[in-house]
Amino acid sequence: MTGAGLRERKKEATRQAIRAAAVALYRSRGPHEVTVDQICDKAGVSARTFFNYFDSKEAAVFSLALTPDGIRSGVAARPASERPLATLRAVFTERFTEASADPTFGERALMLREYPELWGRLAHVNKLVEEAALESIAARTGQPVDDLYVRLTVETAFAANRAAFKCWYPGSDPDLVALLNRAMDALDSGLEPPG
Numbered sequence: 001m002t003g004a005g006l007r008e009r010k011k012e013a014t015r016q017a018i019r020a021a022a023v024a025l026y027r028s029r030g031p032h033e034v035t036v037d038q039i040c041d042k043a044g045v046s047a048r049t050f051f052n053y054f055d056s057k058e059a060a061v062f063s064l065a066l067t068p069d070g071i072r073s074g075v076a077a078r079p080a081s082e083r084p085l086a087t088l089r090a091v092f093t094e095r096f097t098e099a100s101a102d103p104t105f106g107e108r109a110l111m112l113r114e115y116p117e118l119w120g121r122l123a124h125v126n127k128l129v130e131e132a133a134l135e136s137i138a139a140r141t142g143q144p145v146d147d148l149y150v151r152l153t154v155e156t157a158f159a160a161n162r163a164a165f166k167c168w169y170p171g172s173d174p175d176l177v178a179l180l181n182r183a184m185d186a187l188d189s190g191l192e193p194p195g
Helices: 003-029 036-043 047-053 057-062 068-077 084-099 103-114 116-141 148-167 176-188
Strands: none
Touching: 003 036, 003 047, 003 057, 003 103, 036 047, 036 057, 057 103, 057 116, 068 084, 068 116, 084 116, 084 148, 084 176, 103 116, 116 148, 148 176
């Protein structure tokens, strides 16, 4: 393992420790009772280290498995001939397969059930990811970002993503990836009613 690889693993471990501490404190104390100092104490890091990774306690709690860069690189890596909706399904599936193995991801899902008022904050964070998806699908199709097809494709994929996440309960069957695929299958079938 190179020094750079070890450094990256340590940075990711620190990021994960901060994220896990923030989510655990939000769940145990309530979102409005948690401070950055408390997160730092629980994660065993200084405030300076915290702010090297996140600019606020909300950023620590709501940092996502899907990032703008992850969307861009994920879309770029898919076959050019693939339909845009299938491309987004593949990118979401890959990211959520990784994320659902992370206990903090499940804890955050439980936190959102306990504090549904936080969905708006998550949507705000997700906006940057959705914009990256719009740019990527626009580039892939040769259409402008504000083209109806581009917007409809991306917003529909994100709606399926949100629906799957809201129907998922950590540790349950079906898992998040299966629910995401069911949601995308429903879109592919024209939203035919079950049965």
